[in-house]
Amino acid sequence: MNAPLNPRLRVRFAKHGKVRFTSHRDVARVWERALRRVAMPVAYSEGFSPRPRLSFGLALPTGCASVGEYLDIELDRVRAGEVELDDELCRRLDAALPAGIDVQGVAPIERGGPSLQEAVVACTWEIAVAGTGSEPSDLPDEQARAWVAGVLAAGELPLERERKGKRVTDDVRPLVHALDMLAEAEAEGGTSVPGVGGSVRLRAVLGTRPRALRPSELLEAGNLVAAGDAHPPLRARAVCRMHQWIEAEAEEPGTSPDDEFDRNQLIMQGDRWTGWQERGLTEPLPLPATAAVSAALVGTRA
Amino acid sequence: MSSLWPELEQFLGEVQKPARYIGCEDGMLIPDHRPDKAAWLLVYPDTYEVGLPNQGLQILYEILNERPDAVAERSYAPWTDLAAVLRREGLPLFSLDTHRAAGDFDVLAFNLSAELVYTNLLECLDLAGVPLHAADRGADDPLVLVGGHCAYNPEPIADFVDAAVLGDGEEVVSEINELVAAWKRAGRIDRPGLLADLAGIEGVYVPGLYEATWHDDGTLASVAPNHPAAPAEVPKRTVADLADWPYPRQQLVPLTEVVHDRLNVEVFRGCTRGCRFCQAGMITRPVRERPAEQVRTMVADGLRRTGYDEVALTSLSTADFSGIEEVVADTVSDDACGQVSVSLPSLRVDAFTVGIAGQIQRARRTGLTFAPEAGTWRMRQVINKLIREEDLYGAVESAFSNGWRRVKLYFLTGLPTETDEDTLGIVELAKNCVEIGRRHHKGASVTVSVGGFVPKPFTPFQWFGQNTEAELRRKVGLLRDAARKARGVQLKWHDPRASVVEGLLSRGDRRLGAVVEDVWRNGGVFQEWSEHFDLDLWLSALERAGLTLEDLVYRHRREDEALPWDHLSAGLHKDFLWQDWRDALAEVGLEDCRWTPCYDCGACTGYGIEHVVASAVPPAGGSQGTGQELATGGEVPVKLLVGAGGREAGS
Numbered sequence: 016m017n018a019p020l021n022p023r024l025r026v027r028f029a030k031h032g033k034v035r036f037t038s039h040r041d042v043a044r045v046w047e048r049a050l051r052r053v054a055m056p057v058a059y060s061e062g063f064s065p066r067p068r069l070s071f072g073l074a075l076p077t078g079c080a081s082v083g084e085y086l087d088i089e090l091d092r093v094r095a096g097e098v099e100l101d102d103e104l105c106r107r108l109d110a111a112l113p114a115g116i117d118v119q120g121v122a123p124i125e126r127g128g129p130s131l132q133e134a135v136v137a138c139t140w141e142i143a144v145a146g147t148g149s150e151p152s153d154l155p156d157e158q159a160r161a162w163v164a165g166v167l168a169a170g171e172l173p174l175e176r177e178r179k180g181k182r183v184t185d186d187v188r189p190l191v192h193a194l195d196m197l198a199e200a201e202a203e204g205g206t207s208v209p210g211v212g213g214s215v216r217l218r219a220v221l222g223t224r225p226r227a228l229r230p231s232e233l234l235e236a237g238n239l240v241a242a243g244d245a246h247p248p249l250r251a252r253a254v255c256r257m258h259q260w261i262e263a264e265a266e267e268p269g270t271s272p273d274d275e276f277d278r279n280q281l282i283m284q285g286d287r288w289t290g291w292q293e294r295g296l297t298e299p300l301p302l303p304a305t306a307a308v309s310a311a312l313v314g315t316r317a
Numbered sequence: 318m319s320s321l322w323p324e325l326e327q328f329l330g331e332v333q334k335p336a337r338y339i340g341c342e343d344g345m346l347i348p349d350h351r352p353d354k355a356a357w358l359l360v361y362p363d364t365y366e367v368g369l370p371n372q373g374l375q376i377l378y379e380i381l382n383e384r385p386d387a388v389a390e391r392s393y394a395p396w397t398d399l400a401a402v403l404r405r406e407g408l409p410l411f412s413l414d415t416h417r418a419a420g421d422f423d424v425l426a427f428n429l430s431a432e433l434v435y436t437n438l439l440e441c442l443d444l445a446g447v448p449l450h451a452a453d454r455g456a457d458d459p460l461v462l463v464g465g466h467c468a469y470n471p472e473p474i475a476d477f478v479d480a481a482v483l484g485d486g487e488e489v490v491s492e493i494n495e496l497v498a499a500w501k502r503a504g505r506i507d508r509p510g511l512l513a514d515l516a517g518i519e520g521v522y523v524p525g526l527y528e529a530t531w532h533d534d535g536t537l538a539s540v541a542p543n544h545p546a547a548p549a550e551v552p553k554r555t556v557a558d559l560a561d562w563p564y565p566r567q568q569l570v571p572l573t574e575v576v577h578d579r580l581n582v583e584v585f586r587g588c589t590r591g592c593r594f595c596q597a598g599m600i601t602r603p604v605r606e607r608p609a610e611q612v613r614t615m616v617a618d619g620l621r622r623t624g625y626d627e628v629a630l631t632s633l634s635t636a637d638f639s640g641i642e643e644v645v646a647d648t649v650s651d652d653a654c655g656q657v658s659v660s661l662p663s664l665r666v667d668a669f670t671v672g673i674a675g676q677i678q679r680a681r682r683t684g685l686t687f688a689p690e691a692g693t694w695r696m697r698q699v700i701n702k703l704i705r706e707e708d709l710y711g712a713v714e715s716a717f718s719n720g721w722r723r724v725k726l727y728f729l730t731g732l733p734t735e736t737d738e739d740t741l742g743i744v745e746l747a748k749n750c751v752e753i754g755r756r757h758h759k760g761a762s763v764t765v766s767v768g769g770f771v772p773k774p775f776t777p778f779q780w781f782g783q784n785t786e787a788e789l790r791r792k793v794g795l796l797r798d799a800a801r802k803a804r805g806v807q808l809k810w811h812d813p814r815a816s817v818v819e820g821l822l823s824r825g826d827r828r829l830g831a832v833v834e835d836v837w838r839n840g841g842v843f844q845e846w847s848e849h850f851d852l853d854l855w856l857s858a859l860e861r862a863g864l865t866l867e868d869l870v871y872r873h874r875r876e877d878e879a880l881p882w883d884h885l886s887a888g889l890h891k892d893f894l895w896q897d898w899r900d901a902l903a904e905v906g907l908e909d910c911r912w913t914p915c916y917d918c919g920a921c922t923g924y925g926i927e928h929v930v931a932s933a934v935p936p937a938g939g940s941q942g943t944g945q946e947l948a949t950g951g952e953v954p955v956k957l958l959v960g961a962g963g964r965e966a967g968s
Contacts (some may be wrong), residue, residue: 033322036335041573048570048624070629078330113341115571240534252327280925 020126021089027300031080034115039074049111072131081256118137139258143214165241174236222246260296322416336573337365340413343570348388355498356421357389362437365393370577375565390414410444419445429467432822433845436837472830472881475524482936484553513546520554578629588633597774600887602920609640636665639931671715688727692742717757731770731784744799751805769816775887777897782873789813814852826881
């Protein structure tokens with residue numbers, strides 16, 4: 016017999032500044048402590064070593080920033096009603112979290128729905144790149160543009176990596192859903208990788224199935240096919256995850272029937288990123304506007 | 318004075334575990350640097366994971382930052398990968414709080430908890446751009462201080478430090494700061510004058526104002542003042558009452574995993590059980606308990622503030638704390654803190670202790686650790702660790718019958734007068750413990766952890782010639798053979814080679830400065846890490862310096878011989894220690910003076926202070942807890958506290 020399902024909350028948060036050097040596991044522990052500090056009635060696992068029932072999205076590589084991280088919290092069924100979903104909750108959570116981990120929104124989600132790890136199909140990344148030299152100006156725009164064109168034109172992108180202790184070679188070209196160089200105006204005025212001035216920026220949408228392609232791996236594989244005498248190898252100066260994408264029908268925040276919460280309690284909800292609507296994708300917890308994302312990053316470089 | 322972060326962050330992606338260099342802990346203070354404030358960089362010369370939890374450093378960090386004339390930041394030894402990057406990029410050692418260059422501070426204060434970090438002290442100074450030798454430092458260089466337990470014999474690093482501070486730091490740090498702040502306001506011109514003034518502070522030893530001389534046979538003649546400001550003997554500092562110092566008030570909560578990653582509340586300082594091998598117990602006398610009410614407040618406030626679900630009540634023997642049962646009961650039943658587990662490091666060996674442990678380890682009942690330290694009653698009388706076999710078996714019986722599956726036992730080998738029978742007694746004890754365990758669980762096991770004994774200054778064993786590496790190896794071999802035949806006994810041992818170097822540094826004299834420097838120059842850093850430890854570096858450095866392990870480590874020292882720390886004082890009379898050494902050889906135990914008349918070791922009388930103990934009667938327990946009828950142990954009722962929440966956690 017199945018136990019009754021626990022109510023769930025989804026939190027969207029940013030990770031930037033000095034704390035981007037913490038690991039995925041570090042961030043999990045930081046959240047566990049923060050939730051205890053705000054007395055969130057988190058459900059615990061059974062057994063001799065009870066653990067809080069929290070689940071995170073795809074691990075963010077250590078050192079990368081993000082404006083689209085997620086955490087799903089299972090609440091204790093009996094005490095879930097104590098939770099007031101309001102701005103005050105976000106404020107208290109922010110106060111309990113270190114500078115650089117900023118709560119962007121909290122919303123109830125369907126009980127027993129798929130986990131973030133299962134649901135996310137792609138991520139959008141911004142990558143500030145440089146050439147082999149130490150100065151950003153060592154990489155002219157046209158070289159980066161040629162690199163991008165070379166990667167997109169490649170029929171295959173072989174990448175050697177470790178899987179279950181063995182070295183395997185995967186063709187990761189199918190995982191590069193989109194790749195372009197950000198226009199000057201877009202990079203300066205809109206969303207941008209925090210903290211790196213003067214760099215050429217790439218935007219990449221990278222798939223996660225069957226195995227997620229990381230930005231560093233994109234550069235490694237791309238350097239093999241697209242770098243040469245004319246196109247020097249690129250290295251990342253800074254990386255920021257901008258979005259994580261799930262299939263729209265798979266999960267819709269706030270729409271599931273739930274006796275603990277109703278749709279009106281949703282704190283933040285916004286438009287999907289328009290480019291992805293026709294492909295049937297949405298964010299696990301969309302924000303009202305991209306402007307809010309970059310605002311969250313202004314002046315936060317520690 | 319500006320932040321190096323913009324440069325550093327470009328390279329942190331290249332190194333392992335970059336989170337240990339970012340700071341950002343909850344509880345971190347952002348200091349306001351000003352010309353009229355002395356700027357301290359408190360350095361723990363080991364990794365962040367080991368150094369961050371250090372309570373001594375955190376206490377000084379808060380006390381200094383509360384002062385209007387001081388600021389304090391922290392730094393830890395960068396791992397070898399980052400050190401290489403810093404050198405490659407021409408960047409210095411930096412603070413974690415605001416990522417300032419170490420050379421921008423007025424004081425570099427090192428916490429020395431273990432001798433094997435001495436080469437890391439040099440590594441940090443070099444990365445900071447500070448001349449290694451105190452004699453070479455000038456007006457532009459910061460003052461280099463050391464404190465912590467190793468400061469009781471700082472002779473091996475005397476060349477590198479401007480001053481060493483003995484004992485509790487809570488009060489003396491402010492006295493030092495006043496002099497440093499005045500020196501800074503005056504333009505940091507008169508460095509010799511500052512050092513002479515520092516030597517006038519009780520508890521501060523300025524090695525440069527003393528001269529060491531040796532006899533023709535290579536033994537030490539004396540370390541004596543060569544400056545009018547230097548006292549003939551430097552006494553340690555002791556705070557009379559822990560209640561005046563409820564620090565740290567805001568324990569640092571790191572963002573990345575560290576050792577002892579939990580709330581730590583010190584319940585008392587000092588220990589008078591009198592274990593003769595234990596330097597910490599000897600040098601931190603007398604016992605000063607924190608009032609139980611203050612402990613409760615620090616625990617409750619700390620848990621709420623930090624979000625930790627574990628609190629350690631720390632001391633050298635926490636089951637001896639007068640209010641232990643009540644404090645533990647209050648903590649585990651405080652719902653506001655959520656599901657909290659309490660850990661008691663340094664458990665006493667008796668059933669009473671297991672009872673308390675049963676009350677607190679609600680969820681994780683995986684392993685319980687005891688430290689009988691020696692395998693036979695004779696040997697335990699020599700070291701004054703007066704645990705009878707019945708005490709240990711009673712404790713083990715309680716542990717296994719209350720759900721624990723694994724018991725860990727700590728032992729020392731290479732103790733004075735130790736015979737092979739004593740050594741093998743370790744495995745005999747463990748075998749009997751397994752047998753007790755198997756009555757309760759088929760899979761019951763006992764892990765035996767053996768360390769080679771290193772004699773330390775200011776203990777009755779300071780005259781004892783340490784066992785050679787070969788002898789320690791032989792003893793480990795005996796144990797290994799015996800343990801192999803013993804079902805359910807797992808043996809672990811500490812590397813005897815590391816014990817040799819620890820012994821060299823703990824009782825060495827000034828001639829070792831050249832050795833420490835030589836080892837560092839040949840790449841010997843992080844010597845307390847097995848992947849970096851290299852005995853050959855030490856042996857070849859000793860050879861170049863014309864010194865031998867035989868003279869410095871393995872030889873018994875004579876009663877009339879000068880010891881390198883004779884001009885320093887931990888409060889203990891040297892004749893008391895000598896008498897205790899004779900008693901040890903005669904296998905005579907000594908009572909715990911908390912509950913018996915004073916035998917005048919010197920720790921209280923010399924300072925006009927007393928034990929601060931709330932309970933007039935010894936805690937319940939086995940013979941170890943009573944201080945009575947030492948030969949056999951007293952009749953003390955043992956009350957088990959199991960069942961108080963024993964199995965609730967899984968629900």
